[in-house]
Amino acid sequence: MDLFEKITSLAKRRGFVYPGSEIYGGFAGTWDYGPLGVELKRNIKNEFWKNMVTMRENIVGLDAAIVMHPRVWEASGHVESFADPLVECKKCHKRFRADQVGEKCGECGGEFTGAKQFNLLMETAVGVVEGSKQKTYLRGEITQGVHVNFKNVVDSTRVKIPFGIAQVGKAFRNEITPGQFTFRSREFEQMEVQFYVPRDDQKSMEWFEYWKEERKSWYESLGMRKENLRFKDHEALAHYARAACDIEYNVGDDWKEMEGIHHRGDWDLRRHQEFSKQDLTYFDDATKENYLPYVIETSGGVDRATLFFLMDAYHEEEVKEGEMRTVLKLHPKLAPYKAAVFPLLANKPELTECAQKIYKELQKSFMVTWDDRGNIGKRYRAQDEIGTPYCVTVDFDSLEKGDVTVRDRDTMQQERVKISELENYLHKKIAL
Ligand code: ATP
Numbered sequence: 001m002d003l004f005e006k007i008t009s010l011a012k013r014r015g016f017v018y019p020g021s022e023i024y025g026g027f028a029g030t031w032d033y034g035p036l037g038v039e040l041k042r043n044i045k046n047e048f049w050k051n052m053v054t055m056r057e058n059i060v061g062l063d064a065a066i067v068m069h070p071r072v073w074e075a076s077g078h079v080e081s082f083a084d085p086l087v088e089c090k091k092c093h094k095r096f097r098a099d100q101v102g103e104k105c106g107e108c109g110g111e112f113t114g115a116k117q118f119n120l121l122m123e124t125a126v127g128v129v130e131g132s133k134q135k136t137y138l139r140g141e142i143t144q145g146v147h148v149n150f151k152n153v154v155d156s157t158r159v160k161i162p163f164g165i166a167q168v169g170k171a172f173r174n175e176i177t178p179g180q181f182t183f184r185s186r187e188f189e190q191m192e193v194q195f196y197v198p199r200d201d202q203k204s205m206e207w208f209e210y211w212k213e214e215r216k217s218w219y220e221s222l223g224m225r226k227e228n229l230r231f232k233d234h235e236a237l238a239h240y241a242r243a244a245c246d247i248e249y250n251v252g253d254d255w256k257e258m259e260g261i262h263h264r265g266d267w268d269l270r271r272h273q274e275f276s277k278q279d280l281t282y283f284d285d286a287t288k289e290n291y292l293p294y295v296i297e298t299s300g301g302v303d304r305a306t307l308f309f310l311m312d313a314y315h316e317e318e319v320k321e322g323e324m325r326t327v328l329k330l331h332p333k334l335a336p337y338k339a340a341v342f343p344l345l346a347n348k349p350e351l352t353e354c355a356q357k358i359y360k361e362l363q364k365s366f367m368v369t370w371d372d373r374g375n376i377g378k379r380y381r382a383q384d385e386i387g388t389p390y391c392v393t394v395d396f397d398s399l400e401k402g403d404v405t406v407r408d409r410d411t412m413q414q415e416r417v418k419i420s421e422l423e424n425y426l427h428k429k430i431a432l
Contacts, residue, residue: 003252007310008181010326014386016040016310017182029178029186031303036386039336039367041189041306044222045168047333048191048300051218052166059164059193060157064145066170067126070136075275076144076268077239078121078137085115086176097176122172122186138172143297145169146194147268151280161282161293162207164195168302182303183256189302196282196293199266204294208243208263215259215298216247219305223331224312230255240267247300249308258308259300266292309334313387319412328387329410332430337388338366339426342379344395346372355394358404358419362392365423366430384409390426 001009011017016037020030033041053061073079085098091110098115105112121140127133139145146165153165168191178184197207216229232255234244243263248255269292273280281290313328332338341359343351352372362368369388371379376393383391391407398404404422407414417425 003311003314004181007307007314010314010385011037011181011310029175029184031182031185036336037306040309040330040334041302043334043336044305044309045189045191045302047222048168048218048302049166051221052164052193056164058159058162059166059195060153060159062146062149062153062165062167063169064142064149064167066139066172067124067136068139068145068148070134071275072144072148072272073121073137073140075271076147077271078140079119081239084118084120084176086118087112087115089113095176100177118174118176120173120175122174139170140173141171141299142167142169142190142192143194143299144268146192147272147295148276150196150269151278154282161284162195162197164193166191166193168192182307185303188304190299191302191305192297192299195296195298197296198284199291199294204263204296205243207296208245208261211296211298212245212247212261215261215300219247219258222309222334223329224249224309228308228312232257238262240264242294249304249311251308251311256304256308258304259298262297262299264295264297266294268295269293325381325384327384327409330387330389332389335387335389336367337369337383337386338430339390339392340369340371340379340383340388341392342371342376342394344376344393350399351394351396354398355392358392358394358422362423362426366426380407380412390429392422 014036015034018032018034019026020032021027053059086095087098087101088095089105089108089110089112092105092108094105094107101112104110121137123135124138125133125135146167153159169189170187171190172187175184175186178186195207195211197204212231216231219229220226228250230248232246232248234246237244241262242265245261246257247259249258269280273292280292282293283290309330310328313330315327315329317325317327319325339362341355341362343355345351359368359370371382380391389409393405395405398419402420403416403418405414406417406425
């Protein structure tokens with residue numbers, strides 16, 4: 001089994017990610033996040049927000065509508081050019097992206113048709129009266145919701161260039177070949193910053209370099225291994241871009257795009273100004289000039305980050321001779337549960353009562369879980385597999401001495417910690 005398969009199987013078995021609409025036979029390119037997946041994904045988004053908005057004075061947040069005026073997508077260039085060239089195998093009739101195939105069909109060896117354009121925007125209709133519904137699209141990227149609100153944000157807050165607008169939310173694309181688990185889905189989430197900078201070639205390129213480094217080190221700060229990350233400059237640039245670079249993740253036999261950093265020039269604001277006929281220029285107090293700023297975009301996929309954090313954390317280790325464990329070494333900030341609480345034995349009410357008290361107390365500060373099934377060894381293995389960094393066990397000594405055993409997921413070392421100190425202890429460990 002390769003790593004993709006192992007992660008897909010663990011994700012389903014332990015409740016991270018399920019195939020979308022599974023009881024109806026599935027629905028291509030859609031995935032549902034289960035009880036653990038929703039925690040992991042939310043932790044990633046929260047860390048993103050904390051790093052990009054909460055801890056910076058020059059970035060503010062936004063949450064724009066998914067369904068926007070159809071003219072937005074004409075202005076952005078998506079209606080015209082958001083298309084992948086597509087080829088079809090003449091023998092098995094499977095379709096592939098032209099840039100991802102060789103001479104012959106990889107599935108059956110058949111010949112391909114010529115490439116055809118295929119628009120990726122997902123259509124929808126708004127309105128209640130049949131026949132007079134307005135056709136529009138589910139947003140193909142979250143970016144445009146920010147640019148159409150540029151003026152609103154400038155007018156309603158005290159931001160001054162250089163400044164950024166952050167957003168996290170769903171985007172939709174009719175991907176031709178969805179696949180490799182959640183890597184290429186038809187509905188997915190993005191986390192972005194549009195960072196507006198002066199119209200200056202050199203300065204804007206400095207910001208571009210700054211954001212490349214910032215974003216790569218964010219992934220590293222949450223435990224992704226340095227050797228599994230690299231920059232990949234784009235050789236062919238998209239219609240809007242002046243410079244573009246991907247942060248790629250090493251999936252073993254290949255490198256895959258996780259996030260794109262793009263210098264979009266003034267493309268978006270210029271086009272929206274043209275199509276909306278509104279003045280979108282920015283008045284610079286210092287130079288007393290009106291201008292359309294340049295923008296540097298950092299555009300990451302939440303689902304791809306979730307997948308790659310899982311892959312990076314996945315380890316199979318020999319605990320002792322002949323005994324293996326699967327462990328997700330997720331950064332404690334990302335782990336779905338920060339701690340699991342156990343009574344040493346399930347059938348001793350005094351242990352259960354004490355452990356329940358601790359569990360209820362910790363719940364006020366952390367996402368924690370409870371387990372009293374099987375023996376301790378089995379419970380440890382079950383928590384290792386879902387990445388719980390700490391296991392807290394209440395035993396008979398706890399009742400006498402007021403302390404518990406805390407076991408560390410990665411080192412498997414145990415130490416005794418006073419119950420009165422436990423919350424503080426975990427806070428310190430998790431904030432590492
Ligand atoms: P790709 O070349 O892989 O199709 P892209 O270059 O079209 O991706 P962008 O438009 O730059 O992607 O989107 C920014 C980010 O959004 C990507 O780096 C990726 O993390 C995420 N993303 C894009 N398309 C998908 C998808 N179909 N499924 C999941 N995530 C996606």
